[in-house]
Amino acid sequence: MVSSPAGKDTIAAKQPATPIATTMSVVAPAVAWLIPGAGHLIQKRWIRGLLLMASVVTMFVLGLLMDGRVYRPNGGDILDILGFIGDLGAGGMYIVSRAMDLGHVVVAHATADYGTKFIIVAGLLNFIAVADAYHIAIGKKP
Amino acid sequence: MLTLSHFNAALLFSTFASVVFGITQRDTPREQVRYGLYCFAMFMGGLLVAGWVMWALRH
Numbered sequence: 081m082v083s084s085p086a087g088k089d090t091i092a093a094k095q096p097a098t099p100i101a102t103t104m105s106v107v108a109p110a111v112a113w114l115i116p117g118a119g120h121l122i123q124k125r126w127i128r129g130l131l132l133m134a135s136v137v138t139m140f141v142l143g144l145l146m147d148g149r150v151y152r153p154n155g156g157d158i159l160d161i162l163g164f165i166g167d168l169g170a171g172g173m174y175i176v177s178r179a180m181d182l183g184h185v186v187v188a189h190a191t192a193d194y195g196t197k198f199i200i201v202a203g204l205l206n207f208i209a210v211a212d213a214y215h216i217a218i219g220k221k222p
Numbered sequence: 223m224l225t226l227s228h229f230n231a232a233l234l235f236s237t238f239a240s241v242v243f244g245i246t247q248r249d250t251p252r253e254q255v256r257y258g259l260y261c262f263a264m265f266m267g268g269l270l271v272a273g274w275v276m277w278a279l280r281h
Binding site: 128131132134135136138139142145146147190191194195197198201202205208209211212221222 | 226246
């Protein structure tokens with residue numbers, strides 16, 4: 081298959097060869113990390129932002145309500161380190177939960193284990209949302 | 223403390239993860255909805271298959 085030159089022009093016009101570094105390309109990911117969904121909201125992607133915010137925040141709160149554990153910075157077991165990295169993705173919610181000493185529990189039953197996973201995955205999903213906010217800011221995504 | 227069954231926890235997990243995957247992995251609203259529903263179906267399908275496999279191994 082040979083693609084036509086006209087097709088190449090169209091693609092080149094849609095996607096710049098190098099990412100455009102703007103103030104928004106720095107601010108949006110930072111805000112998105114701190115407040116889930118806010119990186120989309122400040123770029124006027126209202127519905128996407130609200131859905132992301134609702135999903136990540138609800139998952140994190142449900143995790144805490146299920147007596148899930150919030151990992152502290154640690155240099156011990158590899159799974160504990162990875163758990164901390166995952167939790168850190170939740171940004172502001174992680175900082176607040178640490179400040180309020182939430183999630184400082186011993187996981188002693190199945191529901192608490194689900195809760196711990198909810199908190200980790202909320203953070204990991206927020207990492208994806210941060211990357212998406214950045215892609216919108218540099219014009220790679222509509 | 224909130225107590226959820228394994229199935230309900232997996233249902234909530236699938237819903238929220240599918241919403242985020244749909245929004246972040248596709249460009250247009252139509253594709254986002256379709257991909258979100260696809261992810262949700264895969265999560266729930268995988269859950270049911272894994273459940274039945276474990277049941278079969280146990281019996």
